[in-house]
Amino acid sequence: MNVKNNQELFDLNTFKIKSVAKYFVVVKDIDELKQAVDFAKQNQLPVFVLGGGSNILLSDEGVNGLVIKMEIKGITFLSSLRDFPEPNFSTAQLVEPLKNLAQENHDSLVSSKTIQVIASAGEIWDDLVKQTIEKGLYGLENLSYIPGTVGASVVQNIGAYGVEVKDVIDWVEVFDIKTSKIKKVTGNFCDFGYRDSIFKKSEGKNLIVIRVAFNLQKNGKLKTDYKDIQEYFENKSFWITSSQAPRKDDSKAIVDDEKLCFSSSLRKKKNFLSFLRAKRNFLLFLREVERSETTKQSSVFCPFVRLCERSEAIQRFLFFCSSLRAKRSNSENPKTTLKELRNAIIKIRKNKLPDWKKIGTVGSFFKNPIVTEEQLNKLLEKYPELPHYKSGVSDIPQFKIPLAYILDKILELKGIKEGNVGLYENQPLVLVNFGNATFEEIKNFAQKIQKKVKQETGLDIDFEVVEW
Numbered sequence: 001m002n003v004k005n006n007q008e009l010f011d012l013n014t015f016k017i018k019s020v021a022k023y024f025v026v027v028k029d030i031d032e033l034k035q036a037v038d039f040a041k042q043n044q045l046p047v048f049v050l051g052g053g054s055n056i057l058l059s060d061e062g063v064n065g066l067v068i069k070m071e072i073k074g075i076t077f078l079s080s081l082r083d084f085p086e087p088n089f090s091t092a093q094l095v096e097p098l099k100n101l102a103q104e105n106h107d108s109l110v111s112s113k114t115i116q117v118i119a120s121a122g123e124i125w126d127d128l129v130k131q132t133i134e135k136g137l138y139g140l141e142n143l144s145y146i147p148g149t150v151g152a153s154v155v156q157n158i159g160a161y162g163v164e165v166k167d168v169i170d171w172v173e174v175f176d177i178k179t180s181k182i183k184k185v186t187g188n189f190c191d192f193g194y195r196d197s198i199f200k201k202s203e204g205k206n207l208i209v210i211r212v213a214f215n216l217q218k219n220g221k222l223k224t225d226y227k228d229i230q231e232y233f234e235n236k237s238f239w240i241t242s243s244q245a246p247r248k249d250d251s252k253a254i255v256d257d258e259k260l261c262f263s264s265s266l267r268k269k270k271n272f273l274s275f276l277r278a279k280r281n282f283l284l285f286l287r288e289v290e291r292s293e294t295t296k297q298s299s300v301f302c303p304f305v306r307l308c309e310r311s312e313a314i315q316r317f318l319f320f321c322s323s324l325r326a327k328r329s330n331s332e333n334p335k336t337t338l339k340e341l342r343n344a345i346i347k348i349r350k351n352k353l354p355d356w357k358k359i360g361t362v363g364s365f366f367k368n369p370i371v372t373e374e375q376l377n378k379l380l381e382k383y384p385e386l387p388h389y390k391s392g393v394s395d396i397p398q399f400k401i402p403l404a405y406i407l408d409k410i411l412e413l414k415g416i417k418e419g420n421v422g423l424y425e426n427q428p429l430v431l432v433n434f435g436n437a438t439f440e441e442i443k444n445f446a447q448k449i450q451k452k453v454k455q456e457t458g459l460d461i462d463f464e465v466v467e468w
């Protein structure tokens with residue numbers, strides 16, 4: 001075990017805050033984790049578990065304790081739930097299951113409908129999602145392209161496009177800092193809520209997630225009813241070529257996509273309308289990425305393109321036809337595959353969210369407010385167009401209100417910037433560090449937003465990010 005002093009954390013948090021860990025250690029297996037926890041106990045240090053650092057707000061003064069960077073890896077696909085010894089959950093008993101389980105690598109997927117996938121906490125979340133989709137397993141696809149690690153996905157109960165990770169979790173294996181023992185706990189024990197779990201509360205703070213078991217389906221149903229996904233599939237060409245067109249780094253992939261679509265339609269010539277639609281996509285896209293390298297390579301089509309471009313009326317008519325067709329085919333024949341849905345979600349997310357590898361961000365900084373029916377009715381009197389969705393399974397109806405709507409349409413704060421901090425232009429729920437922002441600056445800015453929302457709507461909004 002190699003404990004470092006005063007480790008810089010700038011590159012280890014996506015908010016890009018300059019901070020230092022007083023003590024820092026990377027753990028790659030359970031023995032190292034035990035040693036690290038022993039070190040913290042001996043030196044009376046608080047423990048901070050770090051995954052991908054994509055949901056933490058670090059103090060400028062540094063982290064006064066031992067930061068344990070979780071890098072325990074491993075993914076196992078169990079062919080059948082029967083292959084796995086049933087744990088006794090009633091007492092959440094202390095177990096030593098790691099050695100036994102490591103040998104149980106059932107990488108062959110057989111007849112059972114449910115496949116259990118066991119992933120270690122240090123695995124990159126999106127690598128896991130990708131692997132499950134490659135194996136044709138349903139359950140994690142809507143959570144594609146969320147940054148971070150498997151361990152933190154449980155802590156945060158990550159969610160996107162109508163799915164939360166709790167929906168597919170069977171059990172979680174945790175290391176108890178107090179006892180230095182490992183135990184398995186169920187979803188019920190985890191007390192999942194909206195971006196919340198027991199691991200964020202005082203009762204669960206001493207638990208480090210080490211492995212998670214997901215029950216995934218071999219023949220599942222895709223969840224595509226979320227507005228953004230619907231819009232994407234209903235009118236893919238428009239989406240790609242609209243003002244929301246992906247930024248430069250995506251242009252190659254999209255150009256390739258569109259070229260493929262265009263040339264395959266040319267080859268088949270089975271369906272005139274789809275051929276026209278493909279051509280239309282291609283033309284629109286050419287305009288959008290005129291200066292891109294890849295587009296220049298497609299000069300073989302240029303004379304044809306120029307000719308067609310002259311007739312705006314035909315263009316508009318073709319576009320109308322293609323929209324109608326896309327809508328009809330989507331509702332009548334929803335043949336979207338797991339991979340297509342993942343690709344769609346990746347494109348939607350790249351378009352809507354900042355690239356965390358380049359811009360300081362933690363994604364949604366705030367949680368969407370949840371209100372009672374009475375609160376909702378009052379709000380609707382004032383803002384009749386306020387979107388709202390039924391939330392949770394409690395007997396008393398609750399409603400989630402998209403905070404992005406309040407920030408954008410009611411408070412008109414989308415894209416505002418104060419010094420080094422601001423709200424992202426495409427998604428106001430996302431707070432951005434434009435460079436060198438400190439903890440103080442970010443917190444002050446966020447508190448101002450909280451105040452404005454309270455003054456205007458009476459709603460209290462909470463941080464989604466975890467403060468260290």
Ligand SMILES: Cc1cc2nc3c(=O)[nH]c(=O)nc-3n(C[C@H](O)[C@H](O)[C@H](O)COP(=O)(O)OP(=O)(O)OC[C@H]3O[C@@H](n4cnc5c(N)ncnc54)[C@H](O)[C@@H]3O)c2cc1C
Binds near residue numbers: 055151154209354
């Ligand atoms: C651009 C962007 C988009 C995002 N989109 C989404 C989204 O769509 N949906 C969503 O839910 N989130 C989203 N997030 C937030 C973030 O990706 C998730 O919360 C993610 O799960 C954090 O993972 P991490 O490994 O980076 O956690 P970290 O930031 O390292 O840690 C987060 C918290 O979890 C604790 N923790 C980490 N690992 C463990 C462990 N093994 N055991 C116990 N505690 C642990 C940490 O101590 C900390 O308190 C987004 C973030 C960014 C930057």
